[in-house]
Amino acid sequence: MPPGVFQNMTFARKKIVWAYIFLAIPIVFFAYIRVYPALFAFQMSLHDYNPLAAEQPYVGLENYERLFEQLGKRKSQTKSAFQNTINYVLLGVPIQLCLALAIALMLNEIRVMSTLYRIMFFLPFVTSTIAIAWVFRMLYQPRFGLFNVILQLVSLPQQPFLRSTQQALPSVLALVIWQGMGFAIIIFLAGLKQIPRTYYEAAEVDGASRWHTFRYITFPLLNPSIVYLLVLQSISFLRMFAPVIAMTEQGRGGPLDSTVTVVLQTYREAFQSFNMGYASSLTVVLFALILGVTIIQLSVTSRRIN
Amino acid sequence: MQRSRLLAILAVLIVLFSLGAIVGAQDDMVEIEYWQYNFGARVDAMNMLIEQFEAENPGIKVVHNSDIPYADFRTELAASAPAGVGPDVVTLFYGWIPAFVDAGYLVPLPEDPFSEEFIMETFSPMVANSKFEGSYWAIPTAVRSLALFWNKDIFADAGLDPEAPPATLDELVEMAIATTQYDGDMGDILNITRQGHAPALSAQDHHWFREVLIRQYGGAPYSDDGRTVTYNSEEGCAAFSWLAAFETEHVTGSNDILDGATNAFVNGDSAIHVDGSFRLGTIARNNPDLNYGVTELPVGPNGERHTFGSYWTHGITRRANDDPARLEAAVKFLQFITTPEAGTLWVNNVGELPAQAAAAADEMILADADLGPFSAGLAYSHATFFVDESAQRQVLIDAFDNIRLGGMDPCDALDEAAAAEQELIDNFWADREM
Numbered sequence: 001m002p003p004g005v006f007q008n009m010t011f012a013r014k015k016i017v018w019a020y021i022f023l024a025i026p027i028v029f030f031a032y033i034r035v036y037p038a039l040f041a042f043q044m045s046l047h048d049y050n051p052l053a054a055e056q057p058y059v060g061l062e063n064y065e066r067l068f069e070q071l072g073k074r075k076s077q078t079k080s081a082f083q084n085t086i087n088y089v090l091l092g093v094p095i096q097l098c099l100a101l102a103i104a105l106m107l108n109e110i111r112v113m114s115t116l117y118r119i120m121f122f123l124p125f126v127t128s129t130i131a132i133a134w135v136f137r138m139l140y141q142p143r144f145g146l147f148n149v150i151l152q153l154v155s156l157p158q159q160p161f162l163r164s165t166q167q168a169l170p171s172v173l174a175l176v177i178w179q180g181m182g183f184a185i186i187i188f189l190a191g192l193k194q195i196p197r198t199y200y201e202a203a204e205v206d207g208a209s210r211w212h213t214f215r216y217i218t219f220p221l222l223n224p225s226i227v228y229l230l231v232l233q234s235i236s237f238l239r240m241f242a243p244v245i246a247m248t249e250q251g252r253g254g255p256l257d258s259t260v261t262v263v264l265q266t267y268r269e270a271f272q273s274f275n276m277g278y279a280s281s282l283t284v285v286l287f288a289l290i291l292g293v294t295i296i297q298l299s300v301t302s303r304r305i306n
Numbered sequence: 307m308q309r310s311r312l313l314a315i316l317a318v319l320i321v322l323f324s325l326g327a328i329v330g331a332q333d334d335m336v337e338i339e340y341w342q343y344n345f346g347a348r349v350d351a352m353n354m355l356i357e358q359f360e361a362e363n364p365g366i367k368v369v370h371n372s373d374i375p376y377a378d379f380r381t382e383l384a385a386s387a388p389a390g391v392g393p394d395v396v397t398l399f400y401g402w403i404p405a406f407v408d409a410g411y412l413v414p415l416p417e418d419p420f421s422e423e424f425i426m427e428t429f430s431p432m433v434a435n436s437k438f439e440g441s442y443w444a445i446p447t448a449v450r451s452l453a454l455f456w457n458k459d460i461f462a463d464a465g466l467d468p469e470a471p472p473a474t475l476d477e478l479v480e481m482a483i484a485t486t487q488y489d490g491d492m493g494d495i496l497n498i499t500r501q502g503h504a505p506a507l508s509a510q511d512h513h514w515f516r517e518v519l520i521r522q523y524g525g526a527p528y529s530d531d532g533r534t535v536t537y538n539s540e541e542g543c544a545a546f547s548w549l550a551a552f553e554t555e556h557v558t559g560s561n562d563i564l565d566g567a568t569n570a571f572v573n574g575d576s577a578i579h580v581d582g583s584f585r586l587g588t589i590a591r592n593n594p595d596l597n598y599g600v601t602e603l604p605v606g607p608n609g610e611r612h613t614f615g616s617y618w619t620h621g622i623t624r625r626a627n628d629d630p631a632r633l634e635a636a637v638k639f640l641q642f643i644t645t646p647e648a649g650t651l652w653v654n655n656v657g658e659l660p661a662q663a664a665a666a667a668d669e670m671i672l673a674d675a676d677l678g679p680f681s682a683g684l685a686y687s688h689a690t691f692f693v694d695e696s697a698q699r700q701v702l703i704d705a706f707d708n709i710r711l712g713g714m715d716p717c718d719a720l721d722e723a724a725a726a727e728q729e730l731i732d733n734f735w736a737d738r739e740m
Contacts, residue, residue, distance in 0.1 A: 051384040052409035054624060142496040142563050143489075158496045163562040165711055249561075250508060251377075252700070256707045271381040272696055274405065 045280035052274060063281035078282070080257035081265035085286075088173060088261065089237040089293075096177045097229055100184035105218075107185065108192045118189070125182035133246035136175045137162065140247075162247060165258040172259050176243055180236065184229050191225030192218070227301045231294050238290050239263055262286045334365060336635040338626065341371045341393035342618070343379040347587050348372075351655040352643075359642045366635045387411065394626035394636045398444065400436060400619045401695030407443050408738065412621040414441035419641055428662050432615040432689040439738075444621035445644050448658035449666070450582040451613045451683035452510055452518070454478075454604065458597045460485050460500065460577040471578075471601045475522065475548065478503065478578065478604050482558040485577035495553065495560045501576040504559030505552045505706070506567035512702040513614035514580050514603070517688040519545035522606020532691040533731055538724035543717040550709045550716055560710070572596065582616070583680040586657045602679045615687030617661065620644070653677070659684065693734035701727045 047056045070078035139146045140161040148158045161171045203213045241263040245251035253260025270279035349372040356368045374382045386392035426434045458468035464485040472478035482502030490497040516527045525541025564570040571579035626636040649660025659666045671681045705723035708714040
């Protein structure tokens with residue numbers, strides 16, 4: 001700005017300018033740490049990018065061709081990664097939100113020790129995922145793991161859990177649902193508090209049943225919370241990584257790729273096989289997937305409620 | 307007042323000059339960086355070697371970076387290279403070398419002092435064989451081979467002679483069955499409380515299968531030039547079926563229970579285990595009271611002895627090559643840490659055998675009850691030529707999981723694995739020859 005402009009400003013204006021100057025620092029940081037690498041991933045996906053090499057030749061869309069070729073195969077790691085990720089979302093999000101809503105409704109009713117209960121449900125969310133994943137890995141152990149000990153106590157056959165191609169994915173999913181539920185419960189509780197009591201009183205006067213009250217008052221008025229959680233939790237399930245790497249043997253997403261996710265596959269391609277170009281093409285496709293899912297969810301679920 | 311100011315200026319000047327002298331001295335010092343992954347005994351041994359080296363070469367300083375855990379080592383190298391930092395001399399698993407050469411990360415060892423004749427004559431055959439594209443790219447201090455560990459207490463408890471480990475593959479099966487204990491139904495892996503033998507493809511057993519069992523069944527894992535997978539043969543299938551049967555038929559153990567096959571043996575929950583000499587150190591640290599013995603791998607149906615040989619090996623990076631002074635220092639350092647003396651220091655501290663054949667065949671080592679079997683194995687060891695060790699290992703892990711978890715026929719599983727591994731090998735060479 002030309003000299004003198006700053007001096008001629010009113011005190012209030014100066015304050016605003018200074019606020020912007022200070023805010024610029026985190027924005028520059030954010031742009032450099034988050035935005036620039038994200039854009040760089042697009043560029044990398046067009047190269048045969050090996051981090052160890054001196055040169056990274058441009059290969060056009062070759063990485064994407066390989067990706068879709070892998071998806072078209074009867075069986076491939078890339079295909080398993082996408083299939084599992086979709087399974088995590090389709091199973092995880094509805095189960096998590098239904099459970100969270102049910103628990104939130106109950107927590108909203110109780111008065112005695114309500115804070116204690118809320119803390120209990122919220123605690124997993126603020127605990128380290130890796131720590132929880134390792135504890136669950138032990139709980140799932142054959143013979144000595146708590147779950148199998150309980151099964152033995154009630155004379156039921158032992159279950160292989162993480163060592164079975166059928167049970168491994170639900171076993172991982174159970175942990176993720178449980179851990180993320182606290183967050184959903186808090187959001188639902190906040191949403192429930194927003195609903196004016198007068199609506200319920202009116203419904204009571206009209207003699208509405210509990211189900212009708214829920215169906216026509218609570219559920220529609222919770223819509224903003226539901227949309228918010230649907231979008232957020234879908235994204236978090238689509239990006240799943242830490243629990244799988246911690247719970248599977250040598251972090252491989254096994255057995256037989258039955259728990260591997262797109263992000264884990266990206267990590268393996270990038271840092272174990274040094275195919276960073278291909279790994280970047282995976283992240284770009286995942287980005288497109290997340291964007292698509294979010295747009296669809298927002299347009300379908302955020303209708304105005306009268 | 308005047309004088310004190312003068313004194314102050316003088317003092318400042320003296321400090322500046324002495325600082326300048328230090329900086330000047332550092333200009334003559336060549337600093338090189340050496341990286342290896344974190345493995346307690348190796349870090350200590352290398353620190354001793356560096357101390358000796360620096361005493362002999364006052365103009366060179368070696369910065370030792372050994373803080374990176376094994377699981378992150380490749381990741382850290384990959385992250386350091388684009389940042390323009392990283393090692394001048396790096397220790398890599400021999401099976402990773404082609405990938406690092408392919409990326410242009412390593413430079414060939416200089417003819418002087420690492421001529422082909424010198425390497426062929428003085429180093430173990432498995433080192434001499436690992437020439438790649440006409441050059442040697444790395445040279446080790448020490449080498450390892452596989453041998454069989456057995457738990458003498460479990461043998462005695464099961465009514466077997468504690469001093470008579472299995473000498474043949476058939477005996478191995480019999481003894482594994484005899485030493486397994488169950489709590490409940492004997493047909494269920496999950497009921498095992500003490501393992502006879504647990505096959506663990508993710509540990510050493512994929513090597514045991516590739517380089518030992520197939521050969522003992524009369525087959526070969528790869529074509530002579532290493533570019534064609536040949537293990538999906540009748541012999542390969544027989545060998546793989548034999549290995550899988552421990553879990554699917556004899557039910558003597560699994561890598562999924564008792565904290566994994568290796569830990570199970572170290573903790574005294576498993577009778578028979580195939581592993582490398584580096585496990586001696588693990589046992590000494592974690593369970594020094596374990597009453598165990600080591601013997602050469604059992605002979606197979608054709609009566610032949612084979613073992614798998616492998617090594618961590620040191621290479622010179624592109625980064626060192628960019629600066630003549632650093633390159634010279636790196637070569638000197640590499641020469642120093644691969645002498646027979648370095649190998650002897652290594653075997654005493656790490657338990658890996660000297661890479662120089664004469665030092666490895668030392669009478670003291672051959673007579674050692676624990677190291678002897680490994681040292682004997684060096685004469686008949688094979689080191690697989692891997693293009694992507696982790697991916698090739700994964701192929702066999704998946705084949706094994708397909709059998710034990712998916713109920714697939716071993717021959718079909720091996721066919722699938724061979725096709726997948728062939729694709730990996732073909733892709734690697736296709737890129738190289740473009």
